[in-house]
Amino acid sequence: MTFNLSKRIEQIPESVFTTMSRLAVENNAVNLGQGFPDFNGPDWLIEEVFNAMKQGKNQYAPSIGILTLRKNISQLYRSIYDINWSFENEIIVTTGATEALFSAIHSIINEGDEVIIFEPFYDSYIYDVLLANGVPKFVTLHKPDFSFRVDRFEKAITDKTKLIILNNPHNPTGKVYSFEELKIISDLAIKHNLIVISDEVYEFLTYDNVNHIPISTLPGMKNRTITISSAGKTFGFTGWKIGWACANKEFIKGIHSIRQWTTFAVNTPCQHAIAYGLTKINEYLPDFRKLYQAKRDFIIKELKDSLFAPTIPYGSYFIMVDIPQSKNDMELAIELVKDYKVATIPPSVFYSISDEGKSMLRLCFAKQDHTLKSGIKRLKEYKI
Numbered sequence: 001m002t003f004n005l006s007k008r009i010e011q012i013p014e015s016v017f018t019t020m021s022r023l024a025v026e027n028n029a030v031n032l033g034q035g036f037p038d039f040n041g042p043d044w045l046i047e048e049v050f051n052a053m054k055q056g057k058n059q060y061a062p063s064i065g066i067l068t069l070r071k072n073i074s075q076l077y078r079s080i081y082d083i084n085w086s087f088e089n090e091i092i093v094t095t096g097a098t099e100a101l102f103s104a105i106h107s108i109i110n111e112g113d114e115v116i117i118f119e120p121f122y123d124s125y126i127y128d129v130l131l132a133n134g135v136p137k138f139v140t141l142h143k144p145d146f147s148f149r150v151d152r153f154e155k156a157i158t159d160k161t162k163l164i165i166l167n168n169p170h171n172p173t174g175k176v177y178s179f180e181e182l183k184i185i186s187d188l189a190i191k192h193n194l195i196v197i198s199d200e201v202y203e204f205l206t207y208d209n210v211n212h213i214p215i216s217t218l219p220g221m222k223n224r225t226i227t228i229s230s231a232g233k234t235f236g237f238t239g240w241k242i243g244w245a246c247a248n249k250e251f252i253k254g255i256h257s258i259r260q261w262t263t264f265a266v267n268t269p270c271q272h273a274i275a276y277g278l279t280k281i282n283e284y285l286p287d288f289r290k291l292y293q294a295k296r297d298f299i300i301k302e303l304k305d306s307l308f309a310p311t312i313p314y315g316s317y318f319i320m321v322d323i324p325q326s327k328n329d330m331e332l333a334i335e336l337v338k339d340y341k342v343a344t345i346p347p348s349v350f351y352s353i354s355d356e357g358k359s360m361l362r363l364c365f366a367k368q369d370h371t372l373k374s375g376i377k378r379l380k381e382y383k384i
Contacts, residue, residue, distance in 0.1 A: 008130075008131060011127075011130055012127050012130070012131075015123065016123070016345060016346065016349045017033065017034065017035065017345070020033045020333065020337065020343050020344070020345055020346075021033065021034055021343070023334070023337045023338070023343065024337060024343035027337050027338055027341055027343075028341060029337045029340075029341040029342055029343045030341060030342045030343065030371060030374045030375040030378060031343045031371075031375075032342060032343060032344055032363045032364055032365075032367065032371075032372075032375040033343040033344050033345045033362075033363075033364065034343075034364060035171070035317075035318065035345075035364050035366070036232075036238040036364075036366060037236050037238070037317075037366040037367070038366070038367050038368055038371055039236070039367075039368050040236065040237075041235045041236030041237045042235065042236075042277075042284065044280075045235055045237070045273050045274075045276075045277050046273075048272065048273035048276045048277070049240075049269045049270055049272075049273040050269075052268070052269035052270075052272035052273060053269045057268050057269050057272050058268060058269060059268060060264070060265045060268065061093075061265045061266060061267075061268040061271055062265070063256065063259070063260050063264055063265055064091075064092045064093065064252075064256060065091070065092060065093025065094075065244065065266060065271060066093070066268070066271045066272065066275065067087070068272065068275040069093055069244075069271050069272075069274060069275040069278075070087040070088075070091045070092075070093065070244075071087045071275075072275050072278040072279060073085070073087070073091050073093075073244055073246070073278065074086065074087040074090075074091060075278075076278050076281060077214075077246065081214055081217055082217070083214065083216060083217050083222065085246040085247075086249070089249040089252060089253075090246060090247060090248060090249055090252055091244060091245070091246050091252070092244060092245050092252050092255055092256055092259070093242065093243070093244050093266050093271060094243045094244060094245060094255075094259060094263075094266065095241045095243065095259075095263045095266050095267075096230060096232060096238075096241035096242070096243040097199060097201045097228050097229065097230040097232075097233075097243035098124055098243070099241075099243065099259065099262070099263060100228045100243050100244065100245040100255065101124055101125065101128055101197065101199065101228060102124075102128050102131075102258070102262075103245075103255045103256075103258035103259045103262070104197055104226050104228070104245060104247075104251070104254075104255050105125075105128040105129060105132050105134070105163070105197070106128070106131070106132045106258045107251070107254030107255050107257060107258050108132075108162065108163055108195060108197075108251075108254065109129065109132040109133070109134040109162065109163065110133070110134075110162075111133040111134075112133070112134075112135060112160060113134045113135065113160060113161075113162040113163070114134065114135045114136075114137050114158060114160040114161045114162065114163075115129045115134050115135065115136055115137065115161075115162065115163045115164070115165060116137050116138075116139060116153075116156050116157065116161060116163070116164045116165070116194075117129070117136050117137070117138055117139070117165050118138075118139050118140075118141050118148060118165070118166065118167065118170075119138045119139070119140050119141065119350060119351045119352055119353065119354060120141065120172055120173060120347050120350035120351055120357055121138075121165075121167070121350050121351075122167055122171050122172075122199065122350075123349065123350060125165050125167075125199075126352070129165075134162075134163075135160070136352070137156045137158075137161070138156070138351075138352045138353045138354075139152055139153045139156050140152070140351070140353060140354040140356070141170070141173060141175065142354075142356065143311070143356055143359075143360075144311060145175075146170070146173045146175040146311075147181070148181070150184055153184070153185075153188065154188065157188060157192050157194075161192060161194060162194065162195060163194060163195045163196070163197060164185065164189060164194055164195070164196045164197070165196075165197045165199070166185065166196055166197070166198045166199065166215060167198075167199040168182075168198060168199070168200055168212065168213075168215070168315075169200075169202040169203070169205065169206060169212060169314070169315025169316045170315065170316065171201075171202065171316050171318055172316075172318045172320060172345070172347055172350060172362040173311070173313065173318070173320050174311070174312075174313020174314060174315055174316045174318050174319060174320070175313070175314065175315070176206055176210050176212060176314045176315040177213070177215075179213055182213055182215050182218055183218065185215065186215060186218045186219075186220065186221050189221070189224060190220045190221075190224070193224075194224070195224055195225075195226070195251075196215060196221065196224060196225045196226070197225075197226045197228065198214065198215050198216065198225055198226070198227050198228065199228050200212070200214060200227055200228065200229050201228070201229050201230040201232075201233045201243075202233055202315050202316040202317075203229055203234075204233075204234050204281075204285055204288070204289070205233065205234075205288075205289065205292055205315060205316060205317060206289075206314060206315045207289075207292075207293050207296055207313070207314050207315065208293075208314060210314040210315065212315065214227055215227075216246075222248075223248050225247065226245055226246070226247040226251050226255075227245065227246045227247065228243065228244070228245050228246075229243065229244060229246075230242070230243040230244075231243070231244075231274040231277065231278075234281075234288075235274070235277055235284075236288075236366075237270075240267060240270040240273075240274070241266070241267065241270075242266060242267065242270055242271060242274045292317055292365075292366070295317070295365045295366070295367070295369075295372065296313065296317075296319070296365055298365075298369075298372065299319060299363065299365045299372060299376065300312060300319070302376045302380075303319075303321060303376065303379070305380060306376070306379050306380045306382070307323070307324050307382060307383070307384070308321035308322065308323060308361065308379055308382075309321060309322040311360075317364060317365055317366040318362055318363065318364055318365075319362070319363050319365060320347065320360045320361070320362055320363075321360060321361050321362075321363060322359060322360055323359060323360060323361055324384050325359070326384060328348070328358040328359075329346035329347060329348050329357060329358050329359070329360060329361055330346045330348060330358075332346070332361065333345065333346040333361060336378075336379070336382065340378045340379070340381060340382055341378055342375045342378040342379055344361040344362065344363055345361065345362040345363075345364075346361060346362075347360050347361065347362045363375075
C-alpha cells in the first residue's frame with residue numbers, strides 16, 4: 001500500500017551528513033565529517049543536570065524557557081557585548097538553534113518573499129525557507145578568504161527581499177566577519193528595511209585573538225535582528241538541544257507562535273544546568289578556547305604534509321581544505337570513506353550558484369586527539 005505524501009517534501013533530499021555518516025559506519029571509517037564533538041563537555045555540568053532531576057525539575061518547562069535561564073542569557077549578552085535583551089519578552093529558549101531558525105523563518109516569511117543566504121550555507125537555512133514557501137537568493141563567499149562581493153550582494157536585493165540570513169562565525173568555512181563586512185550588511189539591511197537572522201552558535205569559539213561581533217550591536221540593527229545561539233556548541237553537549245533567540249518582543253512573539261505548536265517546551269533539567277553553566281562562563285571559556293585552538297593548530301600543521309591544503313579558520317570547529325584538481329568533492333569524499341576509511345563532507349551541497357565547493361572538503365576537528373591523528377594519517381595516505 002502506498003500513500004501520497006506532501007509535495008513540499010519532494011524538494012528536500014537526504015542530508016549529506018546522514019549520507020556520509022551512514023557510509024562511515026558501513027566502511028568502519030574515522031569520521032571527520034560529523035559536526036559535533038566525540039567527547040563530553042564538562043563533568044560539572046552533567047552533575048547539574050543530575051541535580052536538577054533529583055530536585056524534581058522534570059516536568060514541562062514554560063514554553064518560552066525557564067526564567068533563570070532567560071535571566072542569565074540576558075546577563076551574558078549585557079556583560080560581554082553591552083547589549084540589553086529583556087528576559088521578560090525579548091528572549092526565548094528553543095530546542096537547539098535549528099528549531100529557533102525554523103520558527104523564526106516561518107514566523108517572518110510569506111509565500112514569494114525572498115531571502116538572501118550567503119553560500120556556502122548551513123543546509124538548514126535553504127530548506128527552512130523553502131518549507132515556508134520563500135525564495136532563497138544566494139551571495140557567494142569566495143575563496144581564498146571567503147569574502148563577498150558588495151556589488152553582487154546589492155544586486156541580490158530586490159523589492160521582494162525580506163530577510164538576510166547571516167552565519168557568524170561561519171559554518172562550514174570558519175570565517176569570522178569583520179566589522180567592515182558587518183557594516184556593509186547592516187547598511188543595506190537598513191536602507192532596504194530588511195530583517196536579519198544572525199546565527200551565532202559559534203560565538204565563543206574564535207581563534208588568534210579574533211573577536212566575534214554580533215551584528216545586533218551595530219547602529220540601527222538591534223530592532224531588526226534576531227540573534228540565535230546554542231549552549232550545545234558552547235558547552236559541547238549538542239544532544240541536549242538548548243538554543244535560544246534574542247530579538248524585539250514582536251519577533252519573539254512570532255517565534256513563540258510557531259514553536260508552541262511544534263516542540264512546545266525544551267528539556268527542563270538541561271535548561272537548569274545551562275542556566276548554571278552561564279554563570280561560570282568566564283571561568284569556562286579560556287580552557288574551552290585553548291582546547292580547540294590546539295586542535296585547530298594541530299590539523300593545520302599536519303595537513304600541510306598532505307594533498308589537502310587547509311584554509312585557516314578563525315572561528316567554529318570546521319576547516320575547509322582544497323583538494324587535487326583532478327577530483328571533485330563528491331567523488332573524492334566517496335573514495336576517501338570507502339578506500340581510505342576516513343569520512344569527510346563534500347561542501348558543494350552547500351552552494352547553489354558557485355562551483356567553488358567542488359574544489360574543497362570540509363573537516364571537523366571537534367574530535368579526540370587519537371581520532372584526529374588517525375583521520376589525518378589516512379588523509380596523508382591518499383595519493384593521486
